Amino acid sequence: MTVNWKLILGILFLVIILIFILTFKSNKEVVKIGAVLPLTGKGAPYGEEWGNAILMAVEDLNADGGVNGKLLEVVIDDSKTENAVAVTSMTKLVNVDNVKIVFSGLSGPVAAVAPVAEENKVILFGVTTATNWALENEYSFKDYTDIALECKFLGEKVKGKKIAFIGVNVDTTLDCINSLKNEGVDLVYELYTKEDNDFRSQITKVKDSGADFIMIRPLKAEFLILIKQMKELEFTRPLICPTLRLTGCDTKEFIEIGKEFLNGGIASGFYVYRDNPKVSQFFNRYKEKFGKELTGDGIFVYDDVKLLGKVLEICDKTGNIADTTCLKEEIKGHSFDSIAGKEKLKFDDKGVASREVALFKFENGSWVIN
Numbered sequence: 482m483t484v485n486w487k488l489i490l491g492i493l494f495l496v497i498i499l500i501f502i503l504t505f506k507s508n509k510e511v512v513k514i515g516a517v518l519p520l521t522g523k524g525a526p527y528g529e530e531w532g533n534a535i536l537m538a539v540e541d542l543n544a545d546g547g548v549n550g551k552l553l554e555v556v557i558d559d560s561k562t563e564n565a566v567a568v569t570s571m572t573k574l575v576n577v578d579n580v581k582i583v584f585s586g587l588s589g590p591v592a593a594v595a596p597v598a599e600e601n602k603v604i605l606f607g608v609t610t611a612t613n614w615a616l617e618n619e620y621s622f623k624d625y626t627d628i629a630l631e632c633k634f635l636g637e638k639v640k641g642k643k644i645a646f647i648g649v650n651v652d653t654t655l656d657c658i659n660s661l662k663n664e665g666v667d668l669v670y671e672l673y674t675k676e677d678n679d680f681r682s683q684i685t686k687v688k689d690s691g692a693d694f695i696m697i698r699p700l701k702a703e704f705l706i707l708i709k710q711m712k713e714l715e716f717t718r719p720l721i722c723p724t725l726r727l728t729g730c731d732t733k734e735f736i737e738i739g740k741e742f743l744n745g746g747i748a749s750g751f752y753v754y755r756d757n758p759k760v761s762q763f764f765n766r767y768k769e770k771f772g773k774e775l776t777g778d779g780i781f782v783y784d785d786v787k788l789l790g791k792v793l794e795i796c797d798k799t800g801n802i803a804d805t806t807c808l809k810e811e812i813k814g815h816s817f818d819s820i821a822g823k824e825k826l827k828f829d830d831k832g833v834a835s836r837e838v839a840l841f842k843f844e845n846g847s848w849v850i851n
Contacts, residue, residue, distance in 0.1 A: 522562030534779030538786030636664030648698030
């Protein structure tokens with residue numbers, strides 16, 4: 482029997498190379514970050530996109546060598562769109578997974594986990610239209626447009642008109658209502674709970690109000706149900722949509738079935754410069770990778786993770802990459818390129834990002850800048 486020494490030596494060489502690669506990889510220092518996101522429940526449409534965008538940003542940072550050679554690793558927990566579950570997840574990330582940076586989304590869960598982050602000096606990035614939780618906590622950073630400001634702008638546009646408002650009963654909806662009242666808007670409103678899926682009672686109560694516009698603020702999972710029930714009860718008026726992408730007013734499904742609401746409709750929200758090649762490339766990458774259209778909200782967490790990569794590099798060079806005091810000061814001290822287009826991402830000394838708010842009108846089958 483002839484021994485094929487060339488084959489044996491070749492196999493041994495490959496085994497040695499493989500062992501070397503695995504040993505080198507295992508010796509790479511890892512920077513662990515966490516996320517508490519609504520992957521199930523009514524917030525799932527948001528959580529899925531935010532989680533995917535975080536994974537894209539981490540993948541991009543690691544492909545560029547990580548943070549001074551240290552790779553990022555992300556641990557994602559499901560808040561189930563419930564505040565209490567979000568707190569449990571946050572506590573686990575801090576005490577078991579030993580993360581020093583956490584990303585979260587939706588106003589209720591973010592506000593619930595912020596005190597846990599503050600107590601443990603953990604950096605918290607939150608994608609939410611509410612702001613108070615960030616102002617009250619030194620280690621918290623809010624990155625989204627402000628709901629009160631958006632509703633103020635919309636109120637100015639429709640002053641002198643009567644508005645019928647239907648929305649989910651959460652703090653940010655109340656912030657919007659108060660902002661409209663402060664603008665002197667003639668307003669009648671009805672609220673429902675997060676558990677509701679039948680809105681006919683609220684619709685009936687505002688139907689005969691003589692409203693010129695309908696303003697809605699549902700979670701995206703409720704949006705088409707609400708629209709279909711308004712059509713069923715023959716209550717149609719031009720629609721006003723604050724936080725355009727969060728509500729679902731810009732979805733293809735709504736544009737196909739909601740023509741009665743769109744003519745004369747106005748909206749507000751963060752403007753994404755899709756004509757920018759960098760932005761369109763990002764949208765295309767997302768669709769190729771996950772097989773779904775990006776609404777645009779994933780931009781916020783993608784930007785935040787890329788920003789984090791920069792500040793981690795800075796703090797690592799000072800001697801401690803896990804020094805969250807260094808991280809929070811560096812986050813506030815710099816501006817960063819945004820994937821969204823023209824404006825830089827910058828957090829003020831209160832931990833609130835400045836994001837451009839745009840007003841939109843519905844024209845020729847799509848929402849365009851007003």
